[in-house]
Structures are given as structure tokens and as C-alpha cells.
Amino acid sequence: MTRLLPLAQAxxxxxxxxxxxAMEGFTHLVPHAAGHELIRQRRSNLTLLRMTPDxxxxxxxxxxAVRSLVFxxxxxxxxxxxxxxxDAVERGWPHPIELVEHTHGTMAAAYAxxxxxxxxxxxxxxxxxxxxxxxxxxxxxxxxxxxxPLLAVAAHRPDVAVIHAQRADRDGNVQLWGITGVxxxxxxxxxxxxxxxxxxxDRLERKPGDVFLPGAAVTAVCxxxxxxxxxxAQGYSQRDNAFYRMWDGxxxxxxxxxxxxxxxxxxxxxxxxxxxxxxxxxxxA
Amino acid sequence: MAPATSxxxxxxxxxxALPQRGFCFVGIGIPSAxxxxxxxxxxxxxxxxxxSGTIGAKPAILPLSVGDGELAETADTVVSMAEIFAxxxxxxxxxxxxxxxxxxxxxxxLNSTVIGDYDSPRVRLPGAGGAPEIAAHARDVIIVLPQxxxxxxxxxxxxxSAGFLTGRDARARAGLRxxxxxxxxxxxxxxEPDPETRELVLTSVHDGIRIDQVHASTAWPLRVxxxxxxxxxxxxxxxxxxxxxxxxxxxAHAMRVRPxxxxxxxx
Numbered sequence: 001m002t003r004l005l006p007l008a009q010a011x012x013x014x015x016x017x018x019x020x021x022a023m024e025g026f027t028h029l030v031p032h033a034a035g036h037e038l039i040r041q042r043r044s045n046l047t048l049l050r051m052t053p054d055x056x057x058x059x060x061x062x063x064x065a066v067r068s069l070v071f072x073x074x075x076x077x078x079x080x081x082x083x084x085x086x087d088a089v090e091r092g093w094p095h096p097i098e099l100v101e102h103t104h105g106t107m108a109a110a111y112a113x114x115x116x117x118x119x120x121x122x123x124x125x126x127x128x129x130x131x132x133x134x135x136x137x138x139x140x141x142x143x144x145x146x147x148x149p150l151l152a153v154a155a156h157r158p159d160v161a162v163i164h165a166q167r168a169d170r171d172g173n174v175q176l177w178g179i180t181g182v183x184x185x186x187x188x189x190x191x192x193x194x195x196x197x198x199x200x201x202d203r204l205e206r207k208p209g210d211v212f213l214p215g216a217a218v219t220a221v222c223x224x225x226x227x228x229x230x231x232x233a234q235g236y237s238q239r240d241n242a243f244y245r246m247w248d249g250x251x252x253x254x255x256x257x258x259x260x261x262x263x264x265x266x267x268x269x270x271x272x273x274x275x276x277x278x279x280x281x282x283x284x285a
Numbered sequence: 286m287a288p289a290t291s292x293x294x295x296x297x298x299x300x301x302a303l304p305q306r307g308f309c310f311v312g313i314g315i316p317s318a319x320x321x322x323x324x325x326x327x328x329x330x331x332x333x334x335x336x337s338g339t340i341g342a343k344p345a346i347l348p349l350s351v352g353d354g355e356l357a358e359t360a361d362t363v364v365s366m367a368e369i370f371a372x373x374x375x376x377x378x379x380x381x382x383x384x385x386x387x388x389x390x391x392x393x394x395l396n397s398t399v400i401g402d403y404d405s406p407r408v409r410l411p412g413a414g415g416a417p418e419i420a421a422h423a424r425d426v427i428i429v430l431p432q433x434x435x436x437x438x439x440x441x442x443x444x445x446s447a448g449f450l451t452g453r454d455a456r457a458r459a460g461l462r463x464x465x466x467x468x469x470x471x472x473x474x475x476x477e478p479d480p481e482t483r484e485l486v487l488t489s490v491h492d493g494i495r496i497d498q499v500h501a502s503t504a505w506p507l508r509v510x511x512x513x514x515x516x517x518x519x520x521x522x523x524x525x526x527x528x529x530x531x532x533x534x535x536x537a538h539a540m541r542v543r544p545x546x547x548x549x550x551x552x
Contacts, residue, residue: 026337026366027352051366052414073414077350078313081411089409101398104336104415105370112367124375127459128394128447129417134403149460178357179337182366209363234354241349241538 002172002215007196007227008269010220011037014192015046015160018067022049022111022158022190023056026181027077027239030231031164032056033196033224033271039063040266049158051107051182055230055247058082059265061097062257068098070156072107079244083251093254101135106153110137111182113155114189123151161190164228165213166235167204168197172215175204178234180211192219196227198236207235226271286528289519291431291472293527294491296322297519298470299383299429300527306330307380308340308373310419311351315429316383318347322527334373336415338364347534374418377462382423384416384446384466385430388438391484391505392455393428393448393466395420396441403443413445420446423463432471437503449483456483473499474516479508489514 035056047068062084087093109121132138137154163183165176187193230243268274299319311320333342337352341361386395401407449456469476474490486508
């Protein structure tokens with residue numbers, strides 16, 4: 001039975017130091033509010049999974065919450081580098097992190113395998129790329145039927161999946177639409193599932209191309225309007241592209257980054273307060 | 286009209302290289318600009334596939350990320366990540382894909398992972414993303430990147446995506462089914478693989494570029510075709526259409542979006 005919980009309580013109960021956590025969202029529906037809560041609660045030693053770690057993972061890495069990152073592409077989309085990620089890898093600040101690299105294809109397949117309770121996913125080999133050889137969770141095998149070479153990829157089975165969705169009903173059934181990424185597979189692959197939603201409704205109405213996650217597969221639902229900001233929830237908000245540009249400046253310098261985290265994340269207690277706090281720095285939109 | 290910048294020339298030359306129809310796998314930056322420009326010029330039936338799972342996207346402005354809402358709203362369909370990579374790219378349904386990189390070698394192998402040693406890199410780059418799969422499985426690949434001796438290197442620090450590996454039939458012997466890169470479009474000219482050795486050969490230069498400039502911007506001894514063509518300069522229609530697209534985009538992206546829905550759907 002899904003529990004409807006305040007976000008701070010859900011994060012405290014579901015996500016522990018040292019957990020393997022997949023906070024997914026492919027540019028759309030990135031669970032920023034939940035990431036901020038991890039920083040406020042000073043979670044540490046996390047193994048984070050994500051196809052496209054962007055600025056919420058940059059914040060978690062810079063805040064010292066991350067031991068290991070399992071990913072396929074780490075950048076600020078359309079802008080450039082993730083400076084906190086680079087600082088951790090290139091200079092070990094605030095401490096070194098372990099990297100486990102995938103391609104988008106192997107990462108998505110590993111979630112799908114985990115969702116199906118399989119130990120591995122199979123892909124056609126990407127011969128000539130050095131990427132599989134650097135990942136201990138990939139190896140080439142032979143097809144038992146045809147003998148052809150295949151790339152075996154260990155399934156992802158995170159302790160916790162964290163996603164943001166448009167809405168849920170009171171039984172914890174979750175509905176998302178637009179670019180739905182790997183969220184369903186990540187949620188079904190995980191032991192515990194935390195979902196933040198724009199709103200909780202009495203009854204979910206179908207939408208073209210929507211994805212439905214049954215309440216039976218969801219541990220906790222938290223109503224967090226704008227919980228993806230500066231990412232977005234299609235039908236509710238727009239992507240704050242200008243914030244992604246501003247992040248490049250905020251994150252370049254360690255001191256400025258730490259001051260920003262202290263003021264806007266640790267100095268607030270909710271997404272609503274965080275957004276209010278941002279207004280004071282950057283002025284009204 | 287102001288003369289075309291080198292980035293505009295690369296975008297226009299890349300747009301010209303796209304077929305009228307087919308499935309085109311698009312990334313952000315020049316590839317996305319080129320594909321959307323081509324769709325407005327000669328390639329109205331080109332289906333743009335973004336790795337976010339949007340198939341048949343028809344954006345009015347250029348997306349800042351592959352996951353912009355505009356792509357989903359204008360797409361024929363939106364599919365999951367597992368589907369786009371397994372059933373579309375891997376299964377051989379993509380006709381043409383674009384790649385960029387931080388480094389390229391003479392056989393068009395690409396590095397977008399690290400500069401320096403993998404375990405203690407001088408520069409940590411974003412990593413593979415879907416590039417190795419585009420390189421492996423797309424029928425045709427176009428590479429777009431500015432040319433300099435730091436980028437066009439003798440040997441890669443890391444092979445993220447396969448071009449022609451060690452040349453000749455090495456790519457086919459490795460079991461890669463896609464055709465490999467058919468051209469490399471730079472700010473100086475266009476390089477194409479030799480049909481036998483698969484080594485990149487300079488086949489055309491952009492207007493006003495001298496061949497010795499291209500040599501100076503390549504860290505290996507560059508092969509040059511016996512007759513090097515000069516790129517046709519951008520037409521008024523090409524340049525005008527591209528600039529209009531980019532102006533719309535710049536205006537849309539400069540707006541800060543204040544999230545105020547407060548849990549209510551917007552119309």
C-alpha cells in the first residue's frame with residue numbers, strides 16, 4: 001500500500017546512507033526537490049544511477065553525498081560541463097568519486113532487465129569502443145542459439161528509485177506523460193520507489209502516450225508542485241532554460257557553489273521556499 | 286546580410302548532406318540546427334529522432350536539450366529509452382546519425398570521454414551517451430566538429446565511438462553493421478574516407494580557406510584529394526532560414542520561466 005507522505009519524511013524513511021539510488025528523468029521530470037532533500041538531510045556515501053546526470057547530480061556530488069556514479073552522459077545539456085562532477089573526477093573535490101560508465105543503450109537495457117527481474121540485459125556489441133572494457137558490469141558472451149557475439153550487461157537493481165510525475169491518485173497510482181524516459185523501468189527495477197508529483201487527484205484520466213505505474217509498485221507519493229524545477233513537468237510547467245545557463249556560473253567556483261547550496265538549499269525547507277529564495281538572488285522572472 | 290560565420294557554414298553544409306527522407310538521429314547543437322534547417326529547405330520528409338524517445342519531432346525553435354517539451358509536443362510518438370536504443374537504433378532503423386567529439390583520428394574514430402589518462406584525466410568529458418551506438422548501428426554517420434590540431438589528433442586518448450578502427454575492412458571484421466562515417470564536416474572543409482584505406486581525405490575546403498590552413502589544423506599528415514572542391518557559399522535562402530530559426534531560439538531561451546502552476550495543470 002502506497003503511503004502519501006511529506007517529502008522530508010519520505011526521504012528520511014526510504015533513502016539511507018550508502019544506498020544505491022536511481023533518480024531518473026531525461027531532461028523532463030527530473031526529481032530536483034527530492035535531490036535537494038538529500039542534501040538537506042546530509043545523506044552520504046550514495047551510489048547514484050542516472051543516464052544523464054545533470055545539475056541535481058552536480059549539486060549532490062559537490063555537496064559530498066556521492067561515493068559512486070553509474071551513468072552514460074554527464075553534462076549540462078546544451079550548455080557544457082558539469083563543473084562539480086569534473087572537479088570531483090579531475091581533482092578529487094570534495095572527495096574522489098568512482099565512475100561506472102555505460103552507453104545510453106546499455107544503461108536503458110540494464111534498467112529494463114532489472115524491471116523484468118533478469119540478471120542481465122543483452123545488446124549487440126559496440127565493437128571498437130573502449131567504453132564496455134572500462135565497465136566491470138559488461139562482458140561479451142556468445143548467443144547459445146546462433147553463436148553470435150553479444151554484449152551482456154548486468155541488470156540495475158537500485159535500492160531506491162526516485163522519480164517525478166505529473167500526478168497520482170490517493171491509492172498511489174502514478175501517471176506521467178511527455179518524454180517518459182526510463183522512469184517506469186527504473187521504478188520497477190527498484191526495491192523502494194519514491195514519487196513526487198505535481199498534484200494528487202481523485203481520479204486519473206488517461207492521456208495519449210501516458211505511462212502508468214501501479215500503486216502496488218510505489219512505496220511513497222509526495223505532493224511537490226514544481227518538484228522538477230528547473231526541469232519541467234509537461235502540462236504543468238516549462239523548462240527553465242535560463243537557470244541551466246546560470247548554473248554554469250554558479251557551479252564553476254567551489255566557494256560560490258557552497259554559498260549557493262547553503263543559502264538556497266540548506267537554507268530552505270521545501271521547493272516552494274527554494275523558489276522564493278532564488279527570486280531574491282536572480283530577481284523576478 | 287552579414288557574411289556567414291564558420292558555425293553557420295558547418296550547419297549549412299551539414300544540412301545539405303541530409304537526404305530528403307528517412308530517419309535521422311539527432312543530437313543537440315549543430316546537428317539539431319542542421320537537421321531542422323534541412324527540414325525547412327529540401328528535406329521536408331526527414332523524420333527527426335531525438336534520443337529522448339521523440340520520433341518525428343517538428344520543433345519551431347531549436348531545443349536546448351534533447352528533452353525539451355517542444356520535441357514531445359510536436360512528435361509523431363514518444364517512446365521509452367529502452368525502445369529508442371534497442372528497437373530503433375540497434376535494430377538498424379536509423380538511416381543517418383550525427384556525431385561530434387572532442388578528438389578524432391585519421392580513421393574517424395572519436396573520443397568524447399576523457400582527455401589524458403582514463404583513471405586520472407586532465408579533462409573529464411561528458412562520456413558516451415548514445416554515440417557508440419549511433420556509430421555502430423546507423424546506416425550512415427556524419428561527423429561535425431571544428432578543426433584544430435588539438436582535436437584532429439594522431440592518436441585518441443580514449444575510443445568512445447568507432448569510425449573505421451584501424452582502416453580498410455577493420456570495421457566490417459569487427460562485426461559493425463552500420464556503414465561508418467561518410468564525411469567529416471569542419472569549419473575549414475569536408476573530409477571523406479578513402480574508399481580503400483578508409484583514411485580521411487580532404488575533399489573540399491570552404492570559401493576562402495587555404496589547404497595549408499587545413500594541414501596546420503591537423504596533427505597527422507593529412508591526405509588531400511587530387512582535386513579539392515570549394516564549398517558552394519551559403520545561399521541567401523539557407524542563411525536567412527538558419528538565422529531566423531536561431532533568432533527565434535535565442536529569444537525563447539533567454540526568458541526565465543517562473544514556475545507558478547502550483548500543482549495545477551496549465552492549459
